[in-house]
Amino acid sequence: MSKPVIATASLAGCFGCHMSILDIDERILQLVELVEFNKSPIDDIKTFTKPVDIGLIEGGCCNSENVENLRSFRANCKILISVGECAIMGGLPAMRNGIPIRECLEEAYFHTPTIDPADPRIMPHDEELPVILDRVYPNHEIVPVDYYLPGCPPSADLIWKALVALLEGKPLDLSYGLIKFD
Amino acid sequence: MPKGIIETVVARHRKDRTRLLDIVRDVREELGRITPEDTALIAASLGVSTIEVEGVVTFYHFFGNEAAGTYAVYLNTNIVAAMKGSTAIKAVFEKAAGVPFGNVTPDGRIGLHETSCIGMNDQEPSAIINGTIFTRLTPAKAKALVTAMEAGKDIRKLAVPLGDGANASKVVRSMVHNNIRRKGPVLFAPFRSGSALKKAASLSPEDVIAEVKRANLLGRGGAGFPTGLKWEFCRREKGQPHYVVCNADEGEPGTFKDRVILTEMPHLLFEGMALAGYAIGASEGVLYLRGEYAYLKPHLEKVLAGMRRKKWLGTGIAGKRGFTFDIAVMLGAGAYICGEESALIESAQGNRGEPRDRPPFPVQNGYFGKPTTVNNVETLCAAARILAKGADWFKTLGTPRSAGTKVLSVSGDCKKPGVYEVPFGLSVASLLAMAGGGDARAVQVGGPSGACIPRAQFERAIAFEDLATGGSVIVFGPERDLFEVVRNFMDFFVEESCGWCTPCRVGNVLLKRELEKIMAGKGTVRDLEEIEAWGKMIKATSRCGLGQTSPNPILTTLQNFREMYMAKVDAGRAFISEFDLEEAIRPAVAVTGQKPAGHAAEADHE
Numbered sequence: 001m002s003k004p005v006i007a008t009a010s011l012a013g014c015f016g017c018h019m020s021i022l023d024i025d026e027r028i029l030q031l032v033e034l035v036e037f038n039k040s041p042i043d044d045i046k047t048f049t050k051p052v053d054i055g056l057i058e059g060g061c062c063n064s065e066n067v068e069n070l071r072s073f074r075a076n077c078k079i080l081i082s083v084g085e086c087a088i089m090g091g092l093p094a095m096r097n098g099i100p101i102r103e104c105l106e107e108a109y110f111h112t113p114t115i116d117p118a119d120p121r122i123m124p125h126d127e128e129l130p131v132i133l134d135r136v137y138p139n140h141e142i143v144p145v146d147y148y149l150p151g152c153p154p155s156a157d158l159i160w161k162a163l164v165a166l167l168e169g170k171p172l173d174l175s176y177g178l179i180k181f182d
Numbered sequence: 183m184p185k186g187i188i189e190t191v192v193a194r195h196r197k198d199r200t201r202l203l204d205i206v207r208d209v210r211e212e213l214g215r216i217t218p219e220d221t222a223l224i225a226a227s228l229g230v231s232t233i234e235v236e237g238v239v240t241f242y243h244f245f246g247n248e249a250a251g252t253y254a255v256y257l258n259t260n261i262v263a264a265m266k267g268s269t270a271i272k273a274v275f276e277k278a279a280g281v282p283f284g285n286v287t288p289d290g291r292i293g294l295h296e297t298s299c300i301g302m303n304d305q306e307p308s309a310i311i312n313g314t315i316f317t318r319l320t321p322a323k324a325k326a327l328v329t330a331m332e333a334g335k336d337i338r339k340l341a342v343p344l345g346d347g348a349n350a351s352k353v354v355r356s357m358v359h360n361n362i363r364r365k366g367p368v369l370f371a372p373f374r375s376g377s378a379l380k381k382a383a384s385l386s387p388e389d390v391i392a393e394v395k396r397a398n399l400l401g402r403g404g405a406g407f408p409t410g411l412k413w414e415f416c417r418r419e420k421g422q423p424h425y426v427v428c429n430a431d432e433g434e435p436g437t438f439k440d441r442v443i444l445t446e447m448p449h450l451l452f453e454g455m456a457l458a459g460y461a462i463g464a465s466e467g468v469l470y471l472r473g474e475y476a477y478l479k480p481h482l483e484k485v486l487a488g489m490r491r492k493k494w495l496g497t498g499i500a501g502k503r504g505f506t507f508d509i510a511v512m513l514g515a516g517a518y519i520c521g522e523e524s525a526l527i528e529s530a531q532g533n534r535g536e537p538r539d540r541p542p543f544p545v546q547n548g549y550f551g552k553p554t555t556v557n558n559v560e561t562l563c564a565a566a567r568i569l570a571k572g573a574d575w576f577k578t579l580g581t582p583r584s585a586g587t588k589v590l591s592v593s594g595d596c597k598k599p600g601v602y603e604v605p606f607g608l609s610v611a612s613l614l615a616m617a618g619g620g621d622a623r624a625v626q627v628g629g630p631s632g633a634c635i636p637r638a639q640f641e642r643a644i645a646f647e648d649l650a651t652g653g654s655v656i657v658f659g660p661e662r663d664l665f666e667v668v669r670n671f672m673d674f675f676v677e678e679s680c681g682w683c684t685p686c687r688v689g690n691v692l693l694k695r696e697l698e699k700i701m702a703g704k705g706t707v708r709d710l711e712e713i714e715a716w717g718k719m720i721k722a723t724s725r726c727g728l729g730q731t732s733p734n735p736i737l738t739t740l741q742n743f744r745e746m747y748m749a750k751v752d753a754g755r756a757f758i759s760e761f762d763l764e765e766a767i768r769p770a771v772a773v774t775g776q777k778p779a780g781h782a783a784e785a786d787h788e
Contacts, residue, residue, distance in 0.1 A: 064767055101769040125774040131767040144757035 004053040004167055008040040009073060011066040012093045012136055013059025014154035016153045017084040018042070019057070022158040031160075038077075048076045054166060055079065056159075057145075059086045061137045062093050065130035074143035079166065082145045083159070087138065094136040101134060131176060150179060184220055187212045192227040198534070199228050200550075203515055206245055214250035214290070241534040242630050243297060243516030244473050251286040251293020252638060253331040256310040258433045260299040262593050262656060266306035270295075270681060273323045278328035288297040292331050296372040297708050298518065299435035300474040303593035303599045303656070313476050314341050315358050328670075348445045353480045360442045361600025364616065366587040368567045369443060369560065369603050373450045374492055378566035382457040383500035390461040391417065394565055398585040401522075402560035403429060404628060404652030405727075409565060412555050416545040419553035424464035426455050426507075427525055427549055427556045431472040433518040434629035435674060436654030439589040440559040442601045444471075444478050447563060449483045449494075452509060454562030456499060457569055460509040462555055467509040470530050471515045473685040500673050518678040522726045523556040525680070536680050537726035551678065560589055560653070580606030583678045584645040585710035588653065592617045594626075595659030619657040624743070629654035630671035631731030634664070634737040664739055664746060665701050671735035672697060674784040686729030689720035693736055704758045713740065756785035 010018055018041060024031065036051050037043045041133045055077030061067050074080055085091040096104050110121045139145050149162055165172040189419050191208045195201040205224060210216055216224075216239050225232040239245050244256075255275060259268055276282050279292045286293040302308035305317035314337050316327070330340055344350040345359040362370060383388050392603040395410030416424060428451065443451060455467045471479060486509055489495045498718065499505040512530050519525045520535040527549050529535035548554020557565075564586055568576045577585045584606035593599045597618025604613065610627065614620050626634050627644070628651035635642065635649070642648050658667060672694040681687045699705050717733030724730050740747055752758060770776070 025350040064763065067761075067763055067766075102773045105770070105773055123774045127777045129776065131774075131776055132770045133766040134769045135766075136763060139767075142759055142761045 003034065003036045003044060005038050005050060006035045006040070006056065006079060006163075007038045007048065007052045007073065008042060008056040009058065009069055010041060011057060011059035011069060011087070011139075012062035012086065013086045013091070013168050015041075015058070017056075017058035017137035020084075020156050021159055024160045025156070027160060031163070035163075046068075048072070052077045053079060054081065054163070056081050056083050057139055058083050058153075060088075060090045060093065060139055061133060061142055063130035063132045067133070067142060070139055070143055079146045080139075080143065081147040081162070083149045083152070084154055088140075088150065090138050090147050091152065092135040094138075098137040101105045101132065105132070115176075143176045151181065183216075184213055184222055188220060188223045189227050190364055192224065194316070197228060198531040198532075199230055200706070202228070202235065203242070203529065204240055204511065206235070206242075207513070207515065210250075211234055214252065216245070216247055218395060221247075233614070237534045237603070238532070241517065241536075241579045242473075242514075245341060249286055249290060249293065249392060252291045252296065252429055253311055253337060254295065255302070256297040257283070257297045258298070258300045258302065258306065258308050259296045259670075261301070261667050262303045262436065263299075263306040264666075264670065265594060265662070268307040268319075270321055271307045271309075271319050271324050274324040275328060278325050280321045285300045292328065295512070297474075297516065298677065299433065299437075301432060301438040301441045301472070302358065303436050303438055303739070304593065305359055306593075307513055310474060311337050313340050315356055315477055316341055317345075317357055317359070331502065333411055348481065349480070353484050353661045354477065357475055358441070358445075358477075358655075359597075359600075360445060360748075362442060362446070362603075363592075363598050363600040364602040364604060366603030366605070368564050368576070368587045369447060369450070369589050371778070373447065375489075375565070375569070376451055376453070376500065378450075378453040378457055378569040379500045381569045382460050383505055383575065385462065387417065387461045388580075390457060390569065393573050396567055397568045397576040398582065398583075399561065399564055399568060399576070400646055401558055402564065402588070403558035404434075404632075404650060409525055409557060410640070411456060412545060413461045414542075416553050416555040419546055421546075421552050423466065423552055424459075424462050425549040425552055425554040426458045426462065426467040427523075427530065427544075427554055428455055428467065428469045428562055429516050429521065430559050431470055431521045431526055432652075433472060433521045433630065434652050434654050435671070436591060436593055436626065436629045436656045437652055438591045438631055439601050439653045440591075441475055441478070443559050443563060443589065444475065444482065448482055450490065450566050451561045452486065453494065454557075454564075454566035456495060456507040457566060458555060458557065458562060460499075460505055460617045462553070465506040465508070465554075467507060468530055468549065469509055469511045470520070470526050471511055471513055472520075475516045477512055479511055479513065486511070486786070489505055493710055507626060507669055515678075517607045518674075519726070521726055522728065524768070525726065526556065527554065528751070534680075537728075539724065539725060558652075581643070581645050581647070583647045588644060588651070589652050590644070590651070590655050590703070592619075592655045592657065594657035595619060595622065595662065596657045606645040607643050609641050609643055610635065610655075613644065613655065614640065614657065617657065618661075620623035621660055622657045623660045623662055624658045626656040626658070626667070629652050630674055630735050631657070631727070633734060633744060634667070635738075636742045639742070664743055665697070665750075668735045668739055669694070669697060669701065672732075675728065675732035675735075679732070683726075683729055686724040686732060689716055689724075690732050692716060693733060697736060700747060700750050701759060702760075703752075704760055705747075706755055706758055707751055708756055709750060710740065710747060713737075 039045045039048050054072045084087045221235045222232045225235040283294045284632045307319045308317045341357045347360045349356045350357045391413045399409040400406040497506045517535045520529045525535040526540035544554045580586050590602045673692045679686045717737045
């Protein structure tokens, strides 16, 4: 039997959840034995090359590229997991929700202290740039999501246990310590 | 000058920090609004931090920094008001005043505001303008009111014709009607002043408690805690002094029976408070009156003054040495949550009305941290009647588990809305027959936090052992869209959540969003499952009664009217996204002028 295939992506996140995946430390060797990685920043595969069993999504959707990426994950992955606060709720990026887009963009490109007053004020508008959405969306509002791993970031142990449970087809046993955040 | 005015107001309240609600109310009345500078001035004259004052100013619906208008119109928008035509009234106000609700006219004269149930469900549509109640509004009347406000007329003179009973008295002069449809023997029977107090004074405090316990009096606010037991717990507490607090903050949408009791039977209530004081060893009582009922305050004060003259309050009550008790009336300022006893106590102490953690319960740690018994208006009245007529007599009424009568506030799609005092055990069907609502499709028992029951359950009894209720009964006729009802209730809870517990603050918003998704035909069976799971979670993890009951409108309709939900959801699909990429990028495109050729376009072609 071929190994299960895993893919990962960081959308509107900080890569902290990916760091947490790497925090499984030496167990990563065990993981590589158990699974094969496809599209992921971990192996730098840019496009899906085969059907994927488990997709791990960090971050929610703040721009059009995130949406495209998320939809392609949903289309290519049997199981999709929202990993971490941003994927589940929008997280820190969603703090801009409720602030008008114009205000957000002007704050970023016109008013930040690092802008040279002598420079012209330009709002980035190249057509190649992803377009920012009206608000930051949690992934499950855009595509169906199968599982959610809570935390900011979810701990390495939580991610490990969830993956092992999925791979072994066993119920997930989450001890209190793994989902206690304060 | 604001400074002078603020200092005068603060001095009038003896620089007492605990009177902050009164101070803020008076300052607002004098200045029309409370600017951040005013907040700082109030704080400075009281010697407290600005944030404490700001917290209070911004917590209450009838306060806030913004000007409410020289004439502040608060139109009730609860479900029954909507059923009786408040939407049309709203449009007339807006057209005549020239501003949408939530705004004040440019000259600052007229402010239009929405508010939740003001306790007039039997005479909707209704509004409060500068404290004066206007009931049974019609478009013509609303238009005339705007004209009068524009002309600077005295708003109180426009509240005509006057209502019945004490509503028409000189001190009340209100157009509110009592609509007492059925008088029972406990609340609305004639009562001879002093009869309860004389009896109480002839007994020891312990025997008063024993009599109330023997009568099996259960709290009438809805929770049904045994009153005698509460008094006993409170009496036993060592801390001094003890307090009696009467919860007259009836805010459950659809409830208005306390308003009628306060109008017609205040002397019965005050005797109940005094004998509660005697029983628990308290000499001070507080009546916490909801801000919406401020128009009754002079009336209540007058009754209190009369009772003091007759020595039914004060020292040596009923000729008994050491029986000392007096009552102060305090006003709320528009916050549903203050009906929760610990939030009410916080508010009465001049704070934000945020519930406390319990335990310790108010009987241990209540008003100013002292042992306090908080009882509903109706409970205290029943206690007075029990003393006057005896526990044995009381127990002949109602059912073995629910002794006595219940005063119900009936409104909605029925011919005779109003107040009904009925023995416990009465079936919903019998009540509907009395009220002329026999063709009802559903009945909301206990207000939004209670249950919505279908015809199949109309034989159920109104009693603590079956349908427990604080008294709100809202009738929905055969044509009524229950989704609109549920949405209105959820709007209410979203608005009234104090924000302390995340499950309540956020969860209710999510529940409402799910409901609207289903109403829009975009729901799936999975959404129904999520509603049930979230509802359960919100109820289990909120610390006060608001969050513990707020999912009920959705959960009970989902349980009792599941077919209505199933007809709306797409059973064939597991997931429907409401997300529309084109809509989502529109605002950014409008700002940057970007032509999304790349990702956005591609994503759409998937």
